[in-house]
Amino acid sequence: MCDAGDSEPSSEHRAQPFFSRRALLVGAGVAVGATAIGWDLLSPSLSATAAGTYLRPCGDVRISSSWQDHRNRNPPSGEPGTDYAVPVGTPIRAAADGVIVDRKDTTSTATGRYLALRADDGNYIRYLHLQSSAVLPGTRVARGQVIAVSGASGFGYEAGYGPHVHVSLWLGGTPLQLGFTNSVDFENYAEPEDPMPVHQSSEYSWNATLPNRKWTTVPVGMGKYYLASTGTSGSETGDLAIYFSATGVTRGFQIRVVAEALDSAGQVTKTSGQPVLEIPPTRDSAVNPQTFGQYAVPYFLSGRLRIFAQVRALNSGIRVQKVIVKRNFWLS
Ligand SMILES: [Zn+2]
Known part of the structure; x- marks a missing residue:
């Protein structure tokens, strides 16, 4: 059946991105509508x-x-x-x-x-x-x-x-x-393989006390606020997760991601806030004074778009110490 010499010259197969995880993420993004940022969980109907x-x-x-x-x-x-x-x-x-x-x-x-x-x-x-x-x-x-x-x-x-x-x-x-x-x-x-995404990870020591009950844009590096952005011609598909560690959390805090569409002059023409996630205080704050929050989102950016994260304190005295962003993405 198979011959003994497993030594035939390689007939390399180069996978084409046809029905890939990336395509699923694009589908999720499109399904949400004109904001072009994916949100919903991937549709099970796509994995027929x-x-x-x-x-x-x-x-x-x-x-x-x-x-x-x-x-x-x-x-x-x-x-x-x-x-x-x-x-x-x-x-x-x-x-x-x-x-x-x-x-x-x-x-x-x-x-x-x-x-x-x-x-x-x-x-x-x-x-x-x-x-x-x-x-x-x-x-x-x-x-x-x-x-x-x-x-x-x-x-x-x-x-x-x-x-x-x-x-x-x-x-x-x-x-x-x-x-x-x-x-x-x-x-x-056989399903073609996904092309490998780019992995990116950053850790930023923010050490900021949040103003109470006010949405505050989260820096992801020194003077850096955008989680991802695309110009007029490019598009980007990916998934990202933002991790926070905070002290002084007694009621909790909220996290959301916001997408902005820009015109050719760089002016914001549309803003779209994604669903808000509420992070309650860690149960046993006497033992562990830190509260950890995590927000994950698949996204698809096409045209002049950028996304950033915001947090809102539900009590005064919350100090966000660290912001970690992990991202997998494909450019096209
Ligand atoms: Zn064989």
């Missing part, structure tokens, strides 16, 4: 179990032999599939929600150890050459759940091949019903 959503077994790794490569062999592979080159012992994740329907625990035959998944959409997926399986037939598994550990097993050996996992896919039916050679290219049904 359609073609193009299968998870690769081990992430965005090198494909050492494609489905077409398997078919082009002489003789052709008895079970064409995609070989993902990963070291022995790599966790393998379920491609989709479904039920485990078959499992083989011996290294015999060309398959070695394998595990088969019947996805909820009716399709049939087999993972070959495993070191071990983590779930029994009949088990319901979730997309992304670790179901096995990769190996190189086959022909009665632990290392019958070079280390890799082979994934075969049949549309409906079983390999016995449909014919082992009538598999289809799993890669055509």
Whole structure:
């Protein structure tokens, strides 16, 4: 089925951002409307179990032999599939929600150890050459759940091949019903990987006593207030979290994020406050005088927009000591 040399030249697959986390964040932003800052939790309807959503077994790794490569062999592979080159012992994740329907625990035959998944959409997926399986037939598994550990097993050996996992896919039916050679290219049904976001983290010692009951813009660095901003042509998608530590909190404080749209002259044309989050005092303030607050938001900025955070004290004497901002984002 797979040939022993896992040494074919790499047919690098360059992932296209098509149905990515980034696209989901954009969708969330658009759904909120003209303010162009995402707010709502990501719509579950966007993660439908359609073609193009299968998870690769081990992430965005090198494909050492494609489905077409398997078919082009002489003789052709008895079970064409995609070989993902990963070291022995790599966790393998379920491609989709479904039920485990078959499992083989011996290294015999060309398959070695394998595990088969019947996805909820009716399709049939087999993972070959495993070191071990983590779930029994009949088990319901979730997309992304670790179901096995990769190996190189086959022909009665632990290392019958070079280390890799082979994934075969049949549309409906079983390999016995449909014919082992009538598999289809799993890669055509796999979800493209997200491009890596930029990670940014900053920590600022603000040490300011907040005026009571007044929204105050939060600095995120010396003289810096904006969490993110875009010009006329650019756009930015991301998620960010702001962390506060404060003392003197007896009633609590509030946090919100505000988006501003600007015209070409840099004048603010529209202001949009996002939902307010209230942080109560830490329960046992005698033991821990610090209160921690956290505000997280996915966002999508397109056009001349910028966002910043504000806090409002609900009692006098609140001192915000530290402001930490963590952000993952993609520019386009
Ligand atoms: Zn193979």
